[in-house]
Amino acid sequence: MYKILEKRQLNSQVTWMTLDAPFIARKVQPGQFVIIRIDEKGERIPLTVADFNREKGTVTIIFQAAGFTTKKLAQMNVGDSILDCVGPLGMPTEIDNPKKAIVVGGGVGCAIAYPQAKALHNMGVETTVIAGFRNKDIVILEEEMRNVSDNYFITTDDGSYGQKGFVTEVLKALLEKDNYDLVIAIGPIPMMKFVAKTTEPFGVRTIVSLNPIMIDGTGMCGGCRVSVGGEIKFACVDGPDFDGHKVDFDELMRRNSFYREEEAHACRLEESING
Amino acid sequence: MADMSPCKVKMPEQDPLVRNKNFKEVSLGYTPEMAVAEANRCLNCKNKPCVSGCPVNVQIPEFISLVAKGDFKAAYEKISETSSLPAVCGRVCPQESQCEGKCIRGIKGESVAIGRLERFVADYYMENFEKQIPQIAANGKKVAVIGAGPAGLTCAGDLAKLGYKVTIFEAFHTAGGVLVYGIPEFRLPKKIVAKEIDGLKKLGVEIMTDMVIGKVLSVDEIIDMGYEAVFIGSGAGLPMFMGIEGEGSVGVYSANEFLTRINLMKAYLDEYDTPIKKVNSVAVVGGGNVAMDAARCAKRLGAEHVYIIYRRSEEEMPARKEEVHHAKEEEIEFKLLCNPKRIIADENGYVKGIECIKMKLGEPDASGRCRPIEIENSEFILDVDSVIMSLGTSPNPLIRTTTPGVEANKRGCLIVDENMKTTKDGVYAGGDAVTGAATVILAMGAGKSAAAAIDEYLKKQ
Numbered sequence: 001m002y003k004i005l006e007k008r009q010l011n012s013q014v015t016w017m018t019l020d021a022p023f024i025a026r027k028v029q030p031g032q033f034v035i036i037r038i039d040e041k042g043e044r045i046p047l048t049v050a051d052f053n054r055e056k057g058t059v060t061i062i063f064q065a066a067g068f069t070t071k072k073l074a075q076m077n078v079g080d081s082i083l084d085c086v087g088p089l090g091m092p093t094e095i096d097n098p099k100k101a102i103v104v105g106g107g108v109g110c111a112i113a114y115p116q117a118k119a120l121h122n123m124g125v126e127t128t129v130i131a132g133f134r135n136k137d138i139v140i141l142e143e144e145m146r147n148v149s150d151n152y153f154i155t156t157d158d159g160s161y162g163q164k165g166f167v168t169e170v171l172k173a174l175l176e177k178d179n180y181d182l183v184i185a186i187g188p189i190p191m192m193k194f195v196a197k198t199t200e201p202f203g204v205r206t207i208v209s210l211n212p213i214m215i216d217g218t219g220m221c222g223g224c225r226v227s228v229g230g231e232i233k234f235a236c237v238d239g240p241d242f243d244g245h246k247v248d249f250d251e252l253m254r255r256n257s258f259y260r261e262e263e264a265h266a267c268r269l270e271e272s273i274n275g
Numbered sequence: 276m277a278d279m280s281p282c283k284v285k286m287p288e289q290d291p292l293v294r295n296k297n298f299k300e301v302s303l304g305y306t307p308e309m310a311v312a313e314a315n316r317c318l319n320c321k322n323k324p325c326v327s328g329c330p331v332n333v334q335i336p337e338f339i340s341l342v343a344k345g346d347f348k349a350a351y352e353k354i355s356e357t358s359s360l361p362a363v364c365g366r367v368c369p370q371e372s373q374c375e376g377k378c379i380r381g382i383k384g385e386s387v388a389i390g391r392l393e394r395f396v397a398d399y400y401m402e403n404f405e406k407q408i409p410q411i412a413a414n415g416k417k418v419a420v421i422g423a424g425p426a427g428l429t430c431a432g433d434l435a436k437l438g439y440k441v442t443i444f445e446a447f448h449t450a451g452g453v454l455v456y457g458i459p460e461f462r463l464p465k466k467i468v469a470k471e472i473d474g475l476k477k478l479g480v481e482i483m484t485d486m487v488i489g490k491v492l493s494v495d496e497i498i499d500m501g502y503e504a505v506f507i508g509s510g511a512g513l514p515m516f517m518g519i520e521g522e523g524s525v526g527v528y529s530a531n532e533f534l535t536r537i538n539l540m541k542a543y544l545d546e547y548d549t550p551i552k553k554v555n556s557v558a559v560v561g562g563g564n565v566a567m568d569a570a571r572c573a574k575r576l577g578a579e580h581v582y583i584i585y586r587r588s589e590e591e592m593p594a595r596k597e598e599v600h601h602a603k604e605e606e607i608e609f610k611l612l613c614n615p616k617r618i619i620a621d622e623n624g625y626v627k628g629i630e631c632i633k634m635k636l637g638e639p640d641a642s643g644r645c646r647p648i649e650i651e652n653s654e655f656i657l658d659v660d661s662v663i664m665s666l667g668t669s670p671n672p673l674i675r676t677t678t679p680g681v682e683a684n685k686r687g688c689l690i691v692d693e694n695m696k697t698t699k700d701g702v703y704a705g706g707d708a709v710t711g712a713a714t715v716i717l718a719m720g721a722g723k724s725a726a727a728a729i730d731e732y733l734k735k736q
Contacts, residue, residue: 023491037448043540043549044448068548084448086485215535215549218446218487219671220456220512222529232516232523237673251523254624258525259550 001081002036005058010140014064014108015074016050022057024049024087030115031093031209031241034059035217037084038072045069046214048112048240049088059087062111062140089217090240093207095119098182100126102174103149104167104195106187107133110141112209113186114148120184121148128180129153130170132191136161167191168198175202182207185244189253196244206244210235212256226252277318281384284313286391291604295574298460298543301601302366305395307347314343316380317387324377325389330720331364331429332357335374335389342392351400354393359432359475360425360719362401362467365394367458368716369595401470408477414438416733419502421488421674424452425715426508426706428475429722430729435478437730442502444486449539452510453715456539457531459568461575462598465538489673494681494702503736504701504729507681507689508722509674511707515666517560521618522664526552526626530561530569530665537572554661556580558629560615561665562592567599569663570607581607582657586614586634586647612636614647616654618662628656668712678702686711695725696732703729 006018024034033048045067051060065074076082093116095101101120105113110131120127129149133139134157146152153170154162163170167187174180175198183206185195192208199206215221217236224235229246233239287303288294294301305313317339325335333354341350354361370376370390378386400406418434420427423445431441449455454468476482488494494505514529516522536542540549557573559566562585573581583602585592588611592599603609612634619628633653636645675683680699682690688711689704691697697704705721707713 023486027491041541041547043547084485086446086448086487086491088490089487215532215540216447216512218490218512218673220514221532221535222514222516223532225516225523227523232518248523251624254525255523258552 001083002085003081004076004078007078011138014062014140016062018058018060019085020057021059021085025052025054025057025059028052028059028088029092030119032088032090033240034085034087035089036082038069038082043069044215046211046217050111050114064108090236093241098125100180101182102128102130102180104171104185105131106167106191109187114141114144116184117145118148126150130167132167168194171195171198180204189249192244193249200245207241208244208247209240210242211240212252278315280316283385283388284309295605298575300464301461304398305391310342310392310395311345313388313392314339318379320379325374328373328377330716331723339392342396347396347399348404350396354396359429360471361393362397363454363463363471364716365390365397366463369714371596406474411436411438417502418504418729419497420506420508422452422508422510423450423482424508424510426718426722429719430506430508430726431480432475432478433723433726434729435480442481442483444488445482445484446487448484450482456535459538459572489677494678503733506725507674507704507708508706509671509708511668511670511712513669513671516664519615519617521620524618524620524626525624526660527618527662530565530663533569533663543576554578556659557661557663558582558584558657558659559663559665560584562594564594564598566665567594567602569665571602571605574605574607582610583607584610584613584615584631587644588612591644626660626662628658629662630654630656670708694728695721696728
């Protein structure tokens with residue numbers, strides 16, 4: 001059993017939660033994820049680890065109440081326990097000494113972008129964060145992101161906060177002005193697709209973090225397979241990070257929508273946000 | 276004098292057209308009378324050819340003569356001397372190529388139904404007796420077992436009986452490995468697996484679930500925790516795909532995914548949260564037990580047409596004969612000597628068909644089976660809405676890539692010596708992690724050998 005130690009609503013839909021998971025907390029690195037199962041009849045869903053505390057033995061997850069299980073999880077409270085939490089799974093994000101990096105977060109994807117920005121910032125990398133949201137009401141982690149970045153830009157689709165428009169517009173302007181050697185993009189699939197399209201002409205290495213349908217998270221089911229540079233890759237063991245210039249986003253989008261009719265049983269954070 | 280009837284006592288079964296709509300067990304098991312009658316067909320051969328066909332060396336004629344006498348409890352105890360999972364083996368072993376394949380009665384007529392008798396004995400015991408927990412003197416030594424599948428469970432059970440303190444680290448939330456995620460309820464009820472695992476816990480075996488070794492802990496860290504030996508029984512879990520056009524379409528599954536949703540996650544039951552798509556017309560590619568399981572599950576989910584697509588003929592199919600027979604009875608349609616060329620998707624990327632080509636058999640290849648050759652211009656299209664790839668599995672690289680000193684061959688299988696020891700001292704391995712995808716009973720045999728070798732090794736420490 002994994003006890004819920006802290007819980008906060010980041011906005012009406014997004015919950016921040018800290019779990020007691022000492023084994024996972026000892027090992028987890030930015031970019032890795034856990035699979036949780038709430039109870040005996042629950043499904044297994046992947047959630048990227050948003051933060052961790054090795055001393056306290058805790059891991060933080062941030063999720064949007066979008067599907068069946070995330071809605072159920074959002075209703076749980078401090079002191080309650082979930083039955084299973086497996087991890088850390090996937091490969092940590094590979095960051096090889098960039099000098100200047102841009103981290104792009106879309107909606108609740110900011111939850112996953114945050115540990116990346118934090119890691120870069122702590123490595124002494126000049127870190128720019130671009131956070132995009134549909135509107136002002138769903139802005140999350142603004143202060144946290146500001147604390148781990150040298151420059152912070154915020155966009156909203158409707159202009160109710162920050163700059164009106166999409167993250168890609170800010171990104172393009174930055175890339176035209178200056179040289180960057182790394183872009184990390186985490187958010188809805190269309191956002192990641194267009195970030196990758198934006199960076200491609202500039203030849204900037206672009207990492208995206210995928211969160212496809214998954215059951216075991218150890219390479220066993222193959223449900224999470226994605227086409228990357230024409231090869232089949234399993235997001236759970238080969239990823240979840242991939243070269244954004246090589247991912248077949250359209251195929252991923254189709255595969256991720258497979259169970260949507262069964263009710264939003266979806267395991268993904270990102271696809272229901274901004275898109 | 277033995278009963279010289281040439282045929283096995285028939286096993287009562289659910290009617291095929293009833294059972295292909297439910298997940299209840301297909302075979303209903305012998306009654307005591309049937310078991311005694313079948314046991315009387317055993318000749319009690321002096322040289323016991325059947326035993327030589329059993330990877331765990333069950334004393335077959337001895338247990339069968341106890342069945343013939345009606346002493347089912349003693350028969351169970353006899354099997355238990357060498358087998359830790361009799362209720363499982365009686366159901367899923369490929370008896371026709373093992374014990375029963377060597378049975379003298381099989382020369383003229385049908386062999387003795389050893390598997391059915393083993394199953395009967397195990398079920399009878401479970402229903403009527405409480406398992407006796409032997410008094411075991413603890414020897415104070417700790418052994419770690421990675422993976423709670425057939426190899427790991429067997430190894431753990433044998434070591435616990437020898438006085439070791441055993442901890443099993445299991446990646447899934449439930450112990451059992453392929454017995455719970457792969458083999459369907461209608462072939463192996465999960466309560467039987469749970470009961471066998473309970474028995475191990477009563478022996479003092481500790482099972483830690485949700486522990487993906489290679490991620491949360493490395494083998495070296497386990498050794499640092501005070502475990503004096505480690506057994507790796509992590510199986511062969513990685514599904515293979517064909518690499519053909521359209522495999523990324525929506526509605527293409529690995530058999531692992533399809534079966535895990537159904538068996539482990541119980542997606543076929545309304546009260547469980549894991550979703551499964553309604554399927555109407557399904558192509559299952561492959562000819563092994565896993566392919567039969569996937570096909571029969573698809574039928575039970577309500578599919579009107581379920582096809583098995585296999586590139587060789589029925590003769591070469593690796594599945595147990597009984598499974599093929601049961602699948603046919605359940606109206607699974609066999610498209611033999613056919614191979615998929617591409618998967619066809621509609622404008623939304625959903626599967627709408629599979630293009631296959633007809634095959635003929637050529638000369639035998641390295642596997643000893645005839646090599647299938649394409650017949651030119653024989654392509655045809657099957658209209659299906661789902662494709663399940665059941666082409667085999669390979670070992671998971673998680674452990675070998677995180678354990679310095681443990682070596683694997685080029686297929687990713689761990690290298691072991693004749694004592695199941697890996698290339699690292701104190702670390703043993705067995706089952707599919709070593710052989711690549713094989714059978715439950717071979718994995719159990721390996722777990723057993725490894726337990727004996729670990730005991731030898733630790734006695735010298």
